Amino acid sequence: MQPLFQIRDVSLQFGGLRALNGFSMEVAQGSIHALIGPNGAGKSSVFNCISRFYTPSGGDIVFDGHSLLREPAHRISAIGIARTFQNIELLRRLTVLENILIGMTQRINAYFPFAPGARRNAAERNAVRDADALLERLELASYRNVPAEDLDFGHQKLVDLARALASRPRMLLLDEPAAGLRNREIATIDALLVDLARRQGITVVLVEHVMQLVMAVADRITVLNFGEKIAEGAPERIRADPKVIEAYLGTAGDA
Amino acid sequence: MYGSPSYARLAPLLALVVIGIVLPPLVPQYFLSLGNTLMMYAILAVGLDLLLGWAGQFAFAHIAFYGVGVYGTVLLQSKLGIPFIPGVLIAAALAGLIAFLIAVAAIRLHSVYLALATFAFAESAQWVFNSWEGLTGGADGLRIAPPSVLGWTTGTDARAFPVIAIILALVIGATMYLTRSRLGRSLCAVRDSEHAAAVSGIDVFRTRIWAFVISGTYAGVAGGTFALFQSFVNPEAFGFSQIVLVLSMVVVGGLGTLPGPLIGAVLLGLLPEIMRTAMRGLFVWQELVYGLILILSMMFMPRGIWGLIAARGGRSK
Amino acid sequence: MLISLLQAIASGVVTGCAYALVALSLVMIYKSTDVINFGGGEMVMIGGYLAMFALLAIGLPYAGAFVFAAVVAFMVGAAFDRVVLDRMLGRALPGQSVLVAMVIATVGLSYVLKGLVRVVPYTEEVRRLAPLFAGDPVFLGPIILQRQDIAIVVIAVLLMRAWWAFFNFTLLGKALRATSQNPRAAALIGIPVRAMRMTIWGIAAIFAAMAGILLGPKLLMTPDMGSVVILAFAAAIVGGFHNLPGCILGGVVLGVVQNLVGLYISSRAIVLTPFVVIMLVLVLRPQGLFGGAVVTKKV
Numbered sequence: 001m002q003p004l005f006q007i008r009d010v011s012l013q014f015g016g017l018r019a020l021n022g023f024s025m026e027v028a029q030g031s032i033h034a035l036i037g038p039n040g041a042g043k044s045s046v047f048n049c050i051s052r053f054y055t056p057s058g059g060d061i062v063f064d065g066h067s068l069l070r071e072p073a074h075r076i077s078a079i080g081i082a083r084t085f086q087n088i089e090l091l092r093r094l095t096v097l098e099n100i101l102i103g104m105t106q107r108i109n110a111y112f113p114f115a116p117g118a119r120r121n122a123a124e125r126n127a128v129r130d131a132d133a134l135l136e137r138l139e140l141a142s143y144r145n146v147p148a149e150d151l152d153f154g155h156q157k158l159v160d161l162a163r164a165l166a167s168r169p170r171m172l173l174l175d176e177p178a179a180g181l182r183n184r185e186i187a188t189i190d191a192l193l194v195d196l197a198r199r200q201g202i203t204v205v206l207v208e209h210v211m212q213l214v215m216a217v218a219d220r221i222t223v224l225n226f227g228e229k230i231a232e233g234a235p236e237r238i239r240a241d242p243k244v245i246e247a248y249l250g251t252a253g254d255a
Numbered sequence: 256m257y258g259s260p261s262y263a264r265l266a267p268l269l270a271l272v273v274i275g276i277v278l279p280p281l282v283p284q285y286f287l288s289l290g291n292t293l294m295m296y297a298i299l300a301v302g303l304d305l306l307l308g309w310a311g312q313f314a315f316a317h318i319a320f321y322g323v324g325v326y327g328t329v330l331l332q333s334k335l336g337i338p339f340i341p342g343v344l345i346a347a348a349l350a351g352l353i354a355f356l357i358a359v360a361a362i363r364l365h366s367v368y369l370a371l372a373t374f375a376f377a378e379s380a381q382w383v384f385n386s387w388e389g390l391t392g393g394a395d396g397l398r399i400a401p402p403s404v405l406g407w408t409t410g411t412d413a414r415a416f417p418v419i420a421i422i423l424a425l426v427i428g429a430t431m432y433l434t435r436s437r438l439g440r441s442l443c444a445v446r447d448s449e450h451a452a453a454v455s456g457i458d459v460f461r462t463r464i465w466a467f468v469i470s471g472t473y474a475g476v477a478g479g480t481f482a483l484f485q486s487f488v489n490p491e492a493f494g495f496s497q498i499v500l501v502l503s504m505v506v507v508g509g510l511g512t513l514p515g516p517l518i519g520a521v522l523l524g525l526l527p528e529i530m531r532t533a534m535r536g537l538f539v540w541q542e543l544v545y546g547l548i549l550i551l552s553m554m555f556m557p558r559g560i561w562g563l564i565a566a567r568g569g570r571s572k
Numbered sequence: 573m574l575i576s577l578l579q580a581i582a583s584g585v586v587t588g589c590a591y592a593l594v595a596l597s598l599v600m601i602y603k604s605t606d607v608i609n610f611g612g613g614e615m616v617m618i619g620g621y622l623a624m625f626a627l628l629a630i631g632l633p634y635a636g637a638f639v640f641a642a643v644v645a646f647m648v649g650a651a652f653d654r655v656v657l658d659r660m661l662g663r664a665l666p667g668q669s670v671l672v673a674m675v676i677a678t679v680g681l682s683y684v685l686k687g688l689v690r691v692v693p694y695t696e697e698v699r700r701l702a703p704l705f706a707g708d709p710v711f712l713g714p715i716i717l718q719r720q721d722i723a724i725v726v727i728a729v730l731l732m733r734a735w736w737a738f739f740n741f742t743l744l745g746k747a748l749r750a751t752s753q754n755p756r757a758a759a760l761i762g763i764p765v766r767a768m769r770m771t772i773w774g775i776a777a778i779f780a781a782m783a784g785i786l787l788g789p790k791l792l793m794t795p796d797m798g799s800v801v802i803l804a805f806a807a808a809i810v811g812g813f814h815n816l817p818g819c820i821l822g823g824v825v826l827g828v829v830q831n832l833v834g835l836y837i838s839s840r841a842i843v844l845t846p847f848v849v850i851m852l853v854l855v856l857r858p859q860g861l862f863g864g865a866v867v868t869k870k871v
Contacts, residue, residue, distance in 0.1 A: 051454050077456035091447040093511065094440075102444045106456040108437050163455065313672065360855050366671070367608045367813065368854055371805055375850035378802070382844050495799075499679055506676050543687025549680030550656055557660065557673040 002065075004029040004203055005171060010059035012045055012227075019045045020056070021227040027171070032197045032204045034214045036238075037224035038247055043207040044086060046224070047173050051083055052076055063171065078106045082169035084160045086176045086207075091163075092149035096140055099148055099159050100131040103166030131166060138162050138192075154185045161192075171203040172196065178210040186213055193217050215239065223247065260431045268424040275420020279413040287412040291484040293524040294423045295477055300504040300516035301430055302473025307502075308510030309434065310466035311446025313366055315498055316357055316373035319380035320350040320471040322493040324478020326384065326391055329399050329488065339402040339409075343479030347472045354471025358464040377498055384490035396489030399482050415484035422480055426473065430513055433469070442466055443511070503545075507552045509559025518560050523548075575714045580831035582712070586721040587790070588827020589728035590783045594804035595811065595819040596732070597779040602813060604752035604772045605657070607674045611681035613801025615777045619645055619784025620793050621689055624701050629693075634704055641785055642778045649777025652681055653770045682798065689795045701788030724786045731782055732820060735775075748772055803830070806846035809853050812860025821862060 005027040012020040020042050027033045035043050048054045050061060052073040061068040063079060071079065082103070091099050101108070104127050135141045138158055143151060148159050157177065164172060174193075178186045190213055196202045197217075208214050214221065214235070221238045223231040225247040231238055238244055279287055303317045327346025331337040337345070361372050384391050391397055401410020409415040433439050441462045444452035449459050481488065500523065508519025526548075530541050556563045594616055601609045609615075619641050626637035656677050664670045705719040739745040750758040751768040759765045783804075784797075791797055807826045811818025826846065834842045853861065 051450075053450065053453070072458070073453040074456050074458040077454060083454050085450065089448040089451040091444050091451060093447055094443055098440060098443070102440060102452070102455045102457070105437065105441065105444075160451075163451065167456065307672075313675075360851075364854055364858060367602065367606075368809075368858055370608065370675075371809060371850055372854040375802075375806075375847035375854075379844060379847045379851070382847070386840065499683075502676070502679070506673070510672070539691055540687060542683045542690065546680045546683025546685075546687055549683065550677050553673040553677040553680065554656055554660055554663075557663075557670055 003027055004064060005205075006060075006062045007046070007050075008060045008062065010046075010049060010056045010061060012042075012049060012054055012056045019227050020049070022059070023224070023227065023229055024059075025222050025229065025232070027203060027205055028220075030197060030201050030203055031219040032193060032206060032217050034206045034208060034218035034221045035224060036208065036211075036214060036221060037230075041224040042227040043224055044175060045227075047083060047175055047207065050076070050081065050173060077167050077169075080170035081173065082164035082167045082171075083173035084157075084164050084175055084177060086179065088153075088156050088160045090148040090156055090160060093147055095145050095147055096135065096143045096151070096159050096162075097128070097131055097145060099163045100134060100166045101127055103163035104131065106167060134162055134166060138165075154181055157181065165196075169202060171205065174204060174206045174208075176207055176209060178208060178213045186210060189213065190216055260428075260435060264431065265428060268428050271424045271427075272417075272421055275417040275424075279416045284412055287416045288484070289525075289528060291412055291415055291419050291480075293521055294419045295480045295484075296501065296504060296524045297423055297517050297520040298426050298477040298480060299474060299501050300508070300520040301426060301513070302470045302477065303501055304505045304508075304510065304512075304516040305430070305433070305442070305473065306466050306470035307505055308512065308515070309439065309446065310442040310463060310470075312463060312466055313370045314361075314373040314467070315370055315502070316354070316376045316380075317470065317474050317501060318493050318498045319377040320354055320474035321478045321481075321497075322380060322384055322490075323350040323353055324475035325481045325488055325492070326397075326478075327475065328402075328479040328482045329397060330390060332402055332482070333400060339404045339479070339482070342402070343476060343482075346479055347475030350475030350478065351468045351472035354467040354474075355464060357471075358467035362460055362463065374498070377493075378495070381490055381493045384493060391490065394489060394491075396487055399486050399488060401486075402482055404483075409483045410486070412484050415480075418483055419480050422476065426476060427513070427517075434513065438462070438465060446511070503549055505559075507548065507559055509561030509563075509565075512559070512561045512565070514564075515559050515561035522560075576835060577832075578713075579715050580835045581828050582715045582717060583721065584828030584831035585824055586717070586724050586827065587787070587830070588807075588824035589725050590786045590823075591800070591803045591807050591826050592820040592823025593728055593731060593779045593783040593786075594801060595807035595823045596735070596816060597776040597783075598801075598804055599808050599811070599813060599816055599819045600752070600772055600776045600779070602808075603816075604748075604755075604769055605653075605674070606671055607657070607678060608805075609678045609681075609776070610675065610801075611652070611678045611685060612776075612780055612804065613798025614682040614685035615645060615649065615780035615798075616784040616787070616800060617795060617798040618648065618685055618689060619781025620701055620788035620797065621692075621784075622781065623785040623788060624699065624793065627702060638782070638785060641781050645777040645781035646774035648685075650770045650774035653773035656681075657773075658766060658770070686795050686798065699793045701785070701793055703789040704786075720789050724790075727782070727786060731779065735779070744771075748775075802846045802850075803827075806849045806853075809850050810861050812862055815860060815862060818860055818862040822860075825861075 003026040007023060007025045010020055010023045023046065035046060037043055045054065049056050050068060052068065052071060055069065063081060066079060068076060068079070091102055094102065108123050108127050132141070135144055140155070140158060140162060143155060148156060151159065161177065177189050181189065193204055194217055197204050206214070206218065218235055221233065221235055222229060223238060223244050230243050230247060231241045299317065299321060306312050306314055324346045327349050328339070328342045331342040331345060332339065357373065357376055361369055364372055385394055401408050404418050407414065407418070409418055441452065441457045444455065444457055445459055445462045453459050504519035504523045505516045507523060508517065509515025526545070527541065530544065594612060597615065598609055598612050601607055622641035622644050623637040626632040626640040627634070632640060657674055660670045660674055660677065703720040704723040707719050709716050709718050710722060739749050747763045748768050748771060751763055751765050752772065755765050787800065791800070803826050804823070807822035808819045810822035810825055826849065829849065830842055830845045833845045
């Protein structure tokens with residue numbers, strides 16, 4: 001079966017610095033795929049290529065048969081890929097609800113502000129109703145009208161995630177969802193990921209340093225070091241792979 | 256909260272129009288003149304706030320678009336005989352078009368760089384107003400013949416007042432629709448995080464360009480209202496101090512809110528009048544007072560007066 | 573023809589050296605605090621007036637006037653940071669940016685300084701600062717330079733040399749440099765970042781003020797003479813705004829270009845030069861003319 005998502009031989013360069021070197025990876029529909037590696041290995045660069053913030057110097061990135069490299073950044077969401085950010089990129093001054101509505105931008109059609117009231121109002125009402133349902137599900141409902149910048153760190157991460165989910169993605173890119181969270185909060189994320197992948201069929205690609213989370217949820221793991229793939233496989237195999245151990249120990253890793 | 260504003264929220268605009276029509280025979284000409292000035296500044300400030308406060312684009316070219324609006328309206332009338340309403344619409348569209356070109360040229364610039372590039376544009380525009388003597392009269396200025404709005408000749412403060420009140424009401428109403436729309440929300444998203452906006456499906460460049468165009472158009476409309484109650488214009492009206500004045504109105508009033516720039520326009524618009532009339536001996540201190548107001552308000556209310564009021568009232572906006 | 577070209581270039585280099593001092597002042601502040609200092613021009617202006625005050629009212633010799641202006645300018649810059657900006661940063665919520673508010677505060681500073689100068693004596697009438705060295709002009713081949721011009725170049729170069737040595741060879745200078753490159757890391761290794769930032773503001777004010785004294789005899793002294801700052805902004809933009817040596821070169825380039833515009837295009841267009849330079853450089857080559865990559869934000 002054709003995988004849902006493929007990165008084919010992607011290279012990325014900043015001036016003389018090679019961030020990714022012939023990197024390839026395949027993600028199966030409905031799986032949880034973890035991307036790990038020491039700091040600076042190029043994990044976030046992979047995400048930024050997928051989000052079209054960076055343009056690779058070679059290779060291709062294909063989602064469900066479409067090459068993403070032909071699309072501008074703002075079309076990626078409509079194609080079905082959503083993401084969160086490592087250093088939370090919140091819409092700080094907007095309320096939690098407004099953050100979710102931003103995530104739904106593709107579904108609210110009226111671009112022009114002076115469109116006749118009735119149709120626009122209906123679209124907005126539907127969006128708000130869906131957003132409220134999502135907030136309920138993530139237990140954020142009580143913060144609905146609070147500006148995002150007033151929330152604590154854990155809730156901000158949750159809002160970032162909720163904004164990503166609001167676009168009803170087929171594939172979700174999570175950049176270090178557990179970083180900086182307490183154990184109890186990590187358990188919540190853990191349960192949420194499994195629910196997203198197993199019950200809702202959303203494919204998840206996960207960059208994460210918290211190994212406890214990666215080993216618990218991932219179906220498959222790709223290990224990146226110095227912009228190259230050094231190992232790939234099921235969690236048990238990766239755990240025992242000498243190259244992976246060396247990469248982490250050799251850089252006084254975070255594992 | 257989003258969608259069309261309710262009729263209750265639009266009611267103050269109706270009140271503004273009624274006041275505009277009823278007031279002129281009742282109050283002295285001086286207050287009407289002051290009122291006209293303040294309403295014009297309000298339009299300018301609301302337009303700048305859309306770009307600066309809502310879309311987070313640190314741009315200083317606003318006063319140049321305002322100049323295009325003034326000269327456009329006046330010259331279309333005097334040289335081509337185009338009446339006020341189509342004249343101001345064409346002039347505002349021209350201001351919007353120039354804003355579009357600026358936005359496209361400067362689309363990759365952010366923060367300091369955007370501020371300096373747009374500031375340089377504003378100063379260059381003033382130079383053009385000064386140097387294009389055949390059109391603008393240069394430093395000697397240009398006389399403005401009283402425009403006629405649907406047969407109603409303005410030109411005096413009393414006759415201009417109702418027209419400007421109606422224009423201001425329309426501008427505020429349009430802003431209410433705009434800021435409560437998807438585009439309005441997209442402006443805020445681009446301000447708070449271009450990355451989060453982009454991955455949420457917002458076309459960041461297009462949204463930023465819209466912000467420039469809309470803001471420039473507002474400035475053009477403000478320029479048109481200038482022609483309604485002033486009889487003379489020279490390029491000094493478009494200098495650095497004017498840029499700073501309008502910027503201060505927005506920032507002191509409250510960035511990214513609708514009441515903020517309105518409050519700021521009234522307070523800072525009144526300040527020179529108060530210093531000139533009530534505190535005559537203090538006039539030389541004007542710049543000092545003005546600078547202190549800017550510094551102190553930034554220190555103690557970085558979100559402006561309306562930000563303070565809203566925080567006290569426990570509201571987010 | 574060739575002679576007037578050479579003359580234009582030579583006097584461009586002279587004024588360019590003074591612009592470079594102001595550009596250094598702006599870039600120093602920008603690098604360490606991200607703030608563009610719209611009060612920079614007024615720091616130039618008070619430099620000139622402080623020297624005039626020292627010469628005329630106190631009766632100090634010129635050297636004393638330099639020291640007096642430097643000390644007062646340092647206090648003004650440092651005090652602005654400590655009293656205004658430091659508090660604004662202190663009040664900000666974590667992660668909240670007060671950058672716009674800080675920039676507006678520098679606009680406030682420019683008005684305060686201008687307003688203060690307007691109400692003190694010596695400012696009602698337009699004056700010219702006495703030249704540093706009186707005497708006949710000097711001939712360098714066909715080029716004529718005033719003694720003041722030579723003083724400008726020599727003093728500007730000495731100041732830049734001193735500043736370079738200070739930043740590279742003294743402990744305080746190294747701490748300042750670390751602070752401006754990475755405040756968070758500097759704080760981690762125990763550098764008192766707030767005091768460093770205040771010092772940078774003070775030093776930046778000195779540089780601007782020195783430019784004011786040097787330009788004072790060439791320009792008319794008015795409270796509005798701070799508008800020369802736009803040339804320094806253009807110089808900094810040409811240099812890339814992050815790049816201190818670049819902005820020195822940028823200052824000289826601006827001085828020369830300005831004179832060439834006056835010579836070959838029109839004297840009316842001289843005032844337009846910095847604005848056109850700013851727009852052209854930013855639109856065509858935003859990273860500046862002298863190398864350096866565009867800094868992109870990491871996500």
